[in-house]
Amino acid sequence: MSVLRSVLKDVSATALVAGVISALVNYSGPFLIVLEATRAAGLNEAQTASWVWAVSIGNGVCSIALSLFTRMPIIVAWSTPGAALLIASLGGFRFSDAVGAFLIASIAAAVVGYTGWFGWLLDRVPAPVLQALLAGILLPFVISAGAAFEAAPLLAGSVIVTYFIGKRYFDRYAVLAALIVGVTTAAFTGSFKTMSVGLTITGPVLTTPTFNVTALVSIGLPLFIVTMASQNAPGLALLRSEGYAPNDRLLVGSISTVSALLAPAGNHGINIAAITAAIAVGPESHHDRNRRYVAGLSAGVAYLLVGVFGGFLVAGFQSIPSETITTLAAVALLASTLTALKGATGGDARTGVSALTTLAITMSGIVLVSVGSAFWGLLAGGAVYAILGLPAVKRRPTRATSVESPSPDSDALAEETVR
Numbered sequence: 001m002s003v004l005r006s007v008l009k010d011v012s013a014t015a016l017v018a019g020v021i022s023a024l025v026n027y028s029g030p031f032l033i034v035l036e037a038t039r040a041a042g043l044n045e046a047q048t049a050s051w052v053w054a055v056s057i058g059n060g061v062c063s064i065a066l067s068l069f070t071r072m073p074i075i076v077a078w079s080t081p082g083a084a085l086l087i088a089s090l091g092g093f094r095f096s097d098a099v100g101a102f103l104i105a106s107i108a109a110a111v112v113g114y115t116g117w118f119g120w121l122l123d124r125v126p127a128p129v130l131q132a133l134l135a136g137i138l139l140p141f142v143i144s145a146g147a148a149f150e151a152a153p154l155l156a157g158s159v160i161v162t163y164f165i166g167k168r169y170f171d172r173y174a175v176l177a178a179l180i181v182g183v184t185t186a187a188f189t190g191s192f193k194t195m196s197v198g199l200t201i202t203g204p205v206l207t208t209p210t211f212n213v214t215a216l217v218s219i220g221l222p223l224f225i226v227t228m229a230s231q232n233a234p235g236l237a238l239l240r241s242e243g244y245a246p247n248d249r250l251l252v253g254s255i256s257t258v259s260a261l262l263a264p265a266g267n268h269g270i271n272i273a274a275i276t277a278a279i280a281v282g283p284e285s286h287h288d289r290n291r292r293y294v295a296g297l298s299a300g301v302a303y304l305l306v307g308v309f310g311g312f313l314v315a316g317f318q319s320i321p322s323e324t325i326t327t328l329a330a331v332a333l334l335a336s337t338l339t340a341l342k343g344a345t346g347g348d349a350r351t352g353v354s355a356l357t358t359l360a361i362t363m364s365g366i367v368l369v370s371v372g373s374a375f376w377g378l379l380a381g382g383a384v385y386a387i388l389g390l391p392a393v394k395r396r397p398t399r400a401t402s403v404e405s406p407s408p409d410s411d412a413l414a415e416e417t418v419r
Contacts, residue, residue, distance in 0.1 A: 003068070010291040015073075017176045018285035018332070019298030022075055022276040023059075024320075025329045027306065034078060037086040037268070041095050050205035051266030056307030058262045058270040060300045062255050067296025072244050073280045074296045076255055076303075077273035079227045086219065086268060093215045100209035101220035102268050106260035108224050109232075109271075113252025122233060122248065129381040130237040131343030132355035136362025136377055137234050137274055138337040145330035152323035158185040159324060163331040175284050175332050182324040193319040201308055204265035222369070227269050228252075230374035235272030241339050242281050243289055278336035279329070354385035 034055065038048040055078040066074040090098055112118045122130070149156040159182040166174030186192055232252055239246040251272055259270045279285070280295035344355045358381030366373045 007068075007294070007297070011294050012286050012291060014173060014176060014284070015280070015286045015292055015294035016298040017179065018280040018292075019073075019075075019295035019300075020302050021175065021179060021328065021332060022273070022279045022295070023299045023302035023306070025276050025279065025325060025332075026077055026273075034080075034083045034268075037083045037090065038266075040086065041090045041098060043095065043266075046205050047095070047207075047266060049202045051268075053202045053204055053307050054262040054265035054267035055270060056303045058258050058267055060303030060307060062258055062270065063296050063300030063303060066251060066254065067293045067300065070247070070250070071290065071293045072239060072246065072296070073277070073285060073292040073294075074251065075273040075277035075280050075299050076270055077231075077276055078267075079223070079231050079269040079271055082223045082227050082231075082269045086223070090219070093212065093219070094210065096207055096210040097212040097215040098219055098268075099207045099263055099266070100211040101215045101218075101223065103209050103260055103263040104211070104216055105220045105224040105227065106256050106263055106269060108220075109228060109269075110253050110256035110260060112228065113232075113254075113256055114249055116249050118228060118232065118252055119236075119248035122236060125378070125382055126347065126351045126354060126385055127240075128344050128347045128351045128355040129358050129378070129385060130233070131241060131340045131346075132358040132381060133362055133374060133378050134234045134237045134241065134274065135337060135340035135344050136359045137230075137374055138278060138333050138340060139363060140365075141275060141326075141333055142330045142337050145327045148323040148326040148330075152191070152321065154189060155182065155185055155191060155321055155323045156327040158182055159327040159331060175279075175328075178331055179328060182328055183320065186321050186324050191321040191324075193321070206264045207266065209264060223269055226375060227271050229378055231271040231274060233378060234274035234374065235277060238274055238278055238281055238336065238340075239272075241336075241343055244281075275333070276329075279332040282333075282336040282339070284332055284335055350385060350388045353388065354381045357381045357384045 034051070038051050043051065059076045059078065062076040063074055066072075066076070086098070145156060145160065149160070159178045162181040163174050163178040166177045170177070236246055236248055236251070255270060255272065259267060262270075280299060281292060285292040285295045344359060345352065347355070358377045360377075361380050362373050362377030364373055364377075366376060368376060
């Protein structure tokens, strides 16, 4: 009861809305990649619904439990880069082989998380490089508002104008006002897509995992890499950028454990969210960071509802025009993107060049060997930082230059010494 009273005291409309929006953004855009992955795997309707159930329930349980325990806004999401990877790699394998790869990838992530190896590695990456990684992930979503405005000026414009008017006159409720006006505009213009799904309860369909070495290498290993580098790393960086001190062992280890438990139901991988979490973690959620954990609770509840009533609610989320959701996500991410950019530009010339390298490669969207740009951006930035820190090569002066022809710099130094 004391926990409930404490939570009720911290509840705010802005935090509740921030959490719901973070879930809404997941189901309106990235979720299509998950559905495409299920199609690539050749799953039937029941198996597809089970996949939706697994990732949604996993997100909801972890978001609620970890937000309550840590009093931080912990937003958990499925691995969108991982789902994109699966579209190309699932073909030719039995689904049971894919489930086996999902299971091993999640177990490996749990081991790396619980042992602290992942946190140890992140601690050795300069903070500006991690902030540049986060900025490189968030900036494209902010920029996408321009394309949304070009495609639907009224829908996108209503969200943008409302948000900035709100920032000027009622800062805490700017995103909430933008959501209300955006949805209302879509309703009045008849832009909502039709729904043809009834209210049905979704449940898991279990698949016994089988272990195929080729599938483990082709699916499991890349899935593990992209989940850790493209999702968990930016997610932890985001929490740190907002002044939190996340326990990487607890977060990565426990989320990956739940991910492994849900693998037989079709879950390909859940992790700490970065893009959608920025909506709930930043000041748009609440000016007091100690009360932003409520956004993690509301996001978790939204995920659980979708998990139980998956088909109906997913269709409802997707009926909202994409331009409205894209623009809403863009304005909600402005504050977190600005924080990341400020963090990326700090430090000396060495960290600055490394951060710029990370930012450029992450924003490029390149995909090499089925691994996305966030991983390569982090790897390149770390490599540049290491190279620029190598000791300089000392050249021995020749006899001619040291005796016969002193350099002007040497003369100036000698004169300065005499003075």
